[in-house]
Structure formats: structure tokens, C-alpha cells
Amino acid sequence: MRITMVGTGYVGLVTGTCLANTGNDVTCLDVNQAKIDKLNNGISPIYEPGLDEMIRRNAAAGRLTFTCDAASAYQSAEVIFICVGTPSDERGHADLKYVLAAAADIGKAIEATPGATGGGQAERRAKIVVVKSTVPVGTNPKVQSAIAEHTAKTFYMASNPEFLKEGAAINDFNKPDRVVIGVNDKGTGDRMRDLYEPFVRQGNPIFIMDISSAEMVKYASNAMLATKISFINEIANLCESYGADIDEVRRGMCSDRRIGNQFLYPGLGYGGSCFPKDVLACISMGELCDTPATLLEAVHLVNQRQRDAFMAKIDKHFDDNAGLSGKKIAVWGIAFKPGTDDVREAPSITLIQHLLDRGAQIIAYDPVAEETCRQVLADTISYAKDTQSALAGADALVICTDWDEFKFPDFDQAKAAMKSPVIFDGRNLYRPEMMREHGFVYHSVGRHPVVPETVQQSG
Ligand SMILES: NC(=O)c1ccc[n+]([C@@H]2O[C@H](COP(=O)([O-])OP(=O)(O)OC[C@H]3O[C@@H](n4cnc5c(N)ncnc54)[C@H](O)[C@@H]3O)[C@@H](O)[C@H]2O)c1
Structure with a gap:
């Protein structure tokens, strides 16, 4: 099929590349000329494992092209996937301005497409406009109207929410649950099913349903995952208050097969470009129809508090009143999760900004997110080239992302490099007993803090 992906972000670029990989003729369209220039030079503007090679291979085969020319990209397509951003607006509603702007251009292009006059053969071959962006229930008819304002010709609508995870996006798209x-x-x-058949050859289901339900599936899924994260964080906080250990509680609880263990890891709370905005969008959907999403309001609140509670631990350690002036804090991990360079709504950014406000000097290390972090924090912090060099002379280490390379560092070398052996671990990467043995002050989430006797005595 001839396909146009609108938006070459994490969803549009991965999806477009995977659809080209199954033999479709895919054009990726973006309004951002710099992104298109990079892609035309064989460079992916985002970090996603395996994506560069797949882009180069499919582009070389002539199945994958990149352009800013909306009119020709829309006119040549049989299926158009809208994959633009739907960020929160100032009230927490999903902002549809990018989706509706694309819809207006699509309407003009359909009008200008020769041969698509409606009726008979042309009608059977009329374009399908697929909303893949995450949008509130009821958005599809709005997109349809925005297109129809510019054309009376026939086109068809579909909703096709995307469930890929950054960091594992190619595998997720190629082998969807x-x-x-x-x-x-x-x-x-039927036409949409044909497009997806190559991806479900192992028997995973394609669910065809009404458009409102499809739109709701995406929000319901993300709201459920966010709820699990806030739930376990709330239990972790109770563990801290009552001297229980969340690791033991998790083991005991998650071995119940009805509960399972996925998305039940305590930490700094959820971040990224999806969960925070999608939970807020669900809450605002509830407000608009007078059906309050009370549980999700609490999920959001718990998530906000999780960052505050972790920052309070750092403040308390350094004495709340004295501030952090003259303190050097190393930060490992900026991306909102491992496997991506995405720092949107990353807990690290909130934490770093708090530490900067309190006068600390920050030196951060992330294996792939330095460039995206610079776009947000510029040169207010310094960047280290690896884990160990970030630690030189540090008064504390704060761990924000559970990258694999942080999981087993050389603790002796780390301790020798730091001014004081203090770790605030927002991802529970290490066993507290091990940190005691290595002589670290160690604060994590939902577990007993470690303050080795040698450190207590020396004050
Ligand atoms: N990132 C994820 O992991 C993920 C997963 C599932 C669903 N989603 C949803 O998919 C949508 C896209 O997310 P993303 O992370 O890929 O966004 P993104 O911000 O990475 O990319 C959006 C792209 O769209 C481009 N764009 C905006 N208006 C355009 C227009 N009129 N024409 C062409 N291009 C245009 C932007 O320049 C940008 O490159 C969102 O609704 C998001 O909630 C995201």
C-alpha cells in the first residue's frame, strides 16, 4: 500500500519504518525541515535501538522516503496515518491543534487529488485517514469534519491507537500483543486488517471495533499502567513509614498470579510523553461529561508527591536550612526510562531543577539523552562522558534512570572518587546490605535507609 505517516516522532518514524519493512511504499512527512534533512542523510533524529539500520535499509530499497511537501505526500497516499503530538494544554486537556491542522491539509489534498471524485471504483479506493495519535474519545468525528470542510470527496476514517514502548518500539510494533x-x-x-496481517502471523489478535471504543482502549491502557505505578509507590511510602521493606512486600504480593509483577516497581513515579498527559486527559474527559475520574485524580497526585518525597530526602540529608550552595551532585540517568533519549516529563528534570534552585552544582551522565537534555536545561548543568567521571568530587550521587550500565558499578572506585559516599537511588538498583558493606549512605524507595556506622561516627 502507499502510506503517508504524518509526523516523524517516536510513533510516526518507527511505525512508518516498520510498515516499509513489510513492503509498503511509505512517505514520512514532517513540518520540521531539520528532522527531514537528517533523515534524508540517513540519520534518525531520535534514539531508538535498531532504528537507524532499519531506516537506511528501507530507504535504500526505495520503500521509505522523507519529505516536508504535505500536498504531494497526502495526494499520493492510499492510507494516511496521523501521528502528531497531542500534548496537554494548560488545563490538562489533550491539545488537538496539531491533529486538526494536519486534518485541514489532508482535506485540501483530497480535494486536489485527481480521480478521487467519489462513487463507484474511486469510492472503493478512497483514502483512509487513520488517527494513530492518542486522542480523547470523540476526536475522530472532529478530524472527519476538519477534513470535510475542505472537500466533498469520499474518504474513510479509522482509529488505530499505538501501544509501542520507547526503547523497545520496533519489537513492540513488529510483534504487538x-x-x-x-x-x-x-x-x-478489512483494508486495515490487511495492512496489519504481516505483524500478527503468530496469532496475536486484531480487534476491530467502533471508533469511540478504540480511542478509549488507549487511554484505559495507559491509565491502568499509571495506576499500577502510583499504587506500588503508595505502598512503598507506607513501607518506609512502618519499617517494612517494599522488596519483600513485592515478592509476597506479586507471586499472586492475579496480580503479577509488571509495572509494580517503586521509584520516582512515571514520566515520559504519554502517562502524565494521558492521565490528565482522562481526568479532563471525566470533567467534561460530569463523570469525575476520581481514581485517576489520585493516581496523578500520588505521582507528583513521589518526586517531592524523594527531593525531601535529599534536602533532609543536606540540612534543609543550609541550602545546597557549594555542593556538587552527580546525576546518573536523565531519560525518563532506559532505552530512549526522551526527557519529556522525566523525573530527572524536576529533580535537577530543584537541586539547581537550592544552589547545587550538577554534573549529569546519560548514555544517550545528553542532547535532548541540553534542549531543556542548556548549560545550567555540566555533562560527564561516563558514570565514573560524573562522580569526581561529588557530595552525593542521585540515580534517576535504571540504565543497565548503572546496575553493577565498581563501588570501591566510585567511593574513592566521591567527596562523600552518599547515594540517593530513585530506582532501587542496589541491595541495601551491599551498600552497607561498601560503606555508602544509601537512600532508596520503600526500603530502610542505610547509614553505615563508620559514616555515623565521622558525622
Ligand atoms: N512516544 C510514545 O512512546 C508513544 C506511544 C504511543 C502513542 N503515542 C502517541 O502518539 C502521538 C505522537 O507521539 P510522539 O511521541 O511520536 O510525538 P513526537 O512529538 O515525537 O512527534 C510528533 C511529530 O509530529 C510533527 N508534526 C506536528 N505537526 C505536523 C504536521 N501538521 N504535519 C507533519 N508533521 C507534524 C512534529 O514536528 C514531530 O516531529 C501522541 O499522541 C502520543 O501520545 C506516543
């Missing part, structure tokens, strides 16, 4: 497709008519459902 399920594909969800919302349509108004059987013909569109």
Missing part, C-alpha cells in the same frame, strides 16, 4: 482498529464501515476494517 494486539492491534486495535476502530472503524465505521467493514470495508475500511
Whole structure:
């Protein structure tokens, strides 16, 4: 099929590349000329494991092209996937301005497409416009109207929410747990099913349903995952208050097969470009129809408090009143999770900004997110080239992302490099007993703090 992906972000670029990889003729369209220039030079503007090679291979085969020319990209397509951002607006609602702007351009292009006059053969071949961006229930008809304002010709609508995870996006798209497709008519459902068949050859389901339900599946899924994270963080906080250990509690609780262990890791709370905005969008959907999403309001609140509680631990250690002037804090991990360079809504950014406000000097290390971090924090912090050099002369280490390379550092070397052996671990990477043996002051989430006797005595 001839496909146009609108937006070459984490979703559009990965999805477009994977669809090209199954033999489709894919054009990736973006308004950002710098991104398109990079892609035309064989460089991915985002970090996603395995993506560069796949882009180069499919571009070389002539199945994958990149452009800013909206009119021709839309006119040539049989299927158009809208994959632009839907960030929160100032009230927490999903901001649809990028989706609706794309829809207006699509309408103009459909109008200008020769041969697509509506009726008969042309109608059967009419374009399908697929909303892949995460959007509130009821958005599809708005997109349809925004297109129809510019054309009376026939086109079909579909909703196809995306479930890929940054860091594992290619595998997730190629081997989805399920594909969800919302349509108004059987013909569109059949054409969409054909497109996805190559990805579900192992028997995973393609669910074809009505459009409103498809839109809701995405929000319900992300809201559920966010709820699990806030739930375990709340239990971790109770563990801290009552002297229980969240690791033991997790083991005991998660061995119940009805509960399972996924997305039940305590930490700094969820971040990234999806969970925070999608939880807020669900809350605002509830407000708009007078059906308060009370549970999700609490999920959001718990998540905000999780960062505050962790910052309070750092403040307390350094004496709340004295501030952090003259203190050098090393930060390991900036990306909101391992495997990506995405720092949108990353807990690290909130934490770093707090530490900067209190006068600390920050030296941060992340294996891939330095460039994206610079776009947010510029040169207010310094960047180290590896884990160990970040630690030189540090008064404390703060761990924000559970990258594999942080999991087994040389603790003796780390201790020797630091001014004081203090670690605030927002990802519970180490066993507290091991940190005691190595002589670190060690604060994590939902577990007993470690303050070795040698450190207590020396004050
Ligand atoms: N990032 C994820 O892991 C993920 C997973 C599932 C779903 N989603 C959803 O998918 C959507 C896209 O997310 P993302 O992370 O890929 O966004 P992104 O911000 O990385 O990319 C969006 C891209 O769209 C481009 N764009 C904006 N308006 C355009 C237009 N009119 N024409 C062409 N290009 C345009 C931007 O320049 C940008 O490159 C969001 O709704 C998000 O919630 C994201």
C-alpha cells in the first residue's frame, strides 16, 4: 500500500519504518525541515535501538522516503496515518491543534487529488485517514469534519491507537500483543486488517471495533499502567513509614498470579510523553461529561508527591536550612526510562531543577539523552562522558534512570572518587546490605535507609 505517516516522532518514524519493512511504499512527512534533512542523510533524529539500520535499509530499497511537501505526500497516499503530538494544554486537556491542522491539509489534498471524485471504483479506493495519535474519545468525528470542510470527496476514517514502548518500539510494533482498529464501515476494517496481517502471523489478535471504543482502549491502557505505578509507590511510602521493606512486600504480593509483577516497581513515579498527559486527559474527559475520574485524580497526585518525597530526602540529608550552595551532585540517568533519549516529563528534570534552585552544582551522565537534555536545561548543568567521571568530587550521587550500565558499578572506585559516599537511588538498583558493606549512605524507595556506622561516627 502507499502510506503517508504524518509526523516523524517516536510513533510516526518507527511505525512508518516498520510498515516499509513489510513492503509498503511509505512517505514520512514532517513540518520540521531539520528532522527531514537528517533523515534524508540517513540519520534518525531520535534514539531508538535498531532504528537507524532499519531506516537506511528501507530507504535504500526505495520503500521509505522523507519529505516536508504535505500536498504531494497526502495526494499520493492510499492510507494516511496521523501521528502528531497531542500534548496537554494548560488545563490538562489533550491539545488537538496539531491533529486538526494536519486534518485541514489532508482535506485540501483530497480535494486536489485527481480521480478521487467519489462513487463507484474511486469510492472503493478512497483514502483512509487513520488517527494513530492518542486522542480523547470523540476526536475522530472532529478530524472527519476538519477534513470535510475542505472537500466533498469520499474518504474513510479509522482509529488505530499505538501501544509501542520507547526503547523497545520496533519489537513492540513488529510483534504487538494486539492491534486495535476502530472503524465505521467493514470495508475500511478489512483494508486495515490487511495492512496489519504481516505483524500478527503468530496469532496475536486484531480487534476491530467502533471508533469511540478504540480511542478509549488507549487511554484505559495507559491509565491502568499509571495506576499500577502510583499504587506500588503508595505502598512503598507506607513501607518506609512502618519499617517494612517494599522488596519483600513485592515478592509476597506479586507471586499472586492475579496480580503479577509488571509495572509494580517503586521509584520516582512515571514520566515520559504519554502517562502524565494521558492521565490528565482522562481526568479532563471525566470533567467534561460530569463523570469525575476520581481514581485517576489520585493516581496523578500520588505521582507528583513521589518526586517531592524523594527531593525531601535529599534536602533532609543536606540540612534543609543550609541550602545546597557549594555542593556538587552527580546525576546518573536523565531519560525518563532506559532505552530512549526522551526527557519529556522525566523525573530527572524536576529533580535537577530543584537541586539547581537550592544552589547545587550538577554534573549529569546519560548514555544517550545528553542532547535532548541540553534542549531543556542548556548549560545550567555540566555533562560527564561516563558514570565514573560524573562522580569526581561529588557530595552525593542521585540515580534517576535504571540504565543497565548503572546496575553493577565498581563501588570501591566510585567511593574513592566521591567527596562523600552518599547515594540517593530513585530506582532501587542496589541491595541495601551491599551498600552497607561498601560503606555508602544509601537512600532508596520503600526500603530502610542505610547509614553505615563508620559514616555515623565521622558525622
Ligand atoms: N512516544 C510514545 O512512546 C508513544 C506511544 C504511543 C502513542 N503515542 C502517541 O502518539 C502521538 C505522537 O507521539 P510522539 O511521541 O511520536 O510525538 P513526537 O512529538 O515525537 O512527534 C510528533 C511529530 O509530529 C510533527 N508534526 C506536528 N505537526 C505536523 C504536521 N501538521 N504535519 C507533519 N508533521 C507534524 C512534529 O514536528 C514531530 O516531529 C501522541 O499522541 C502520543 O501520545 C506516543
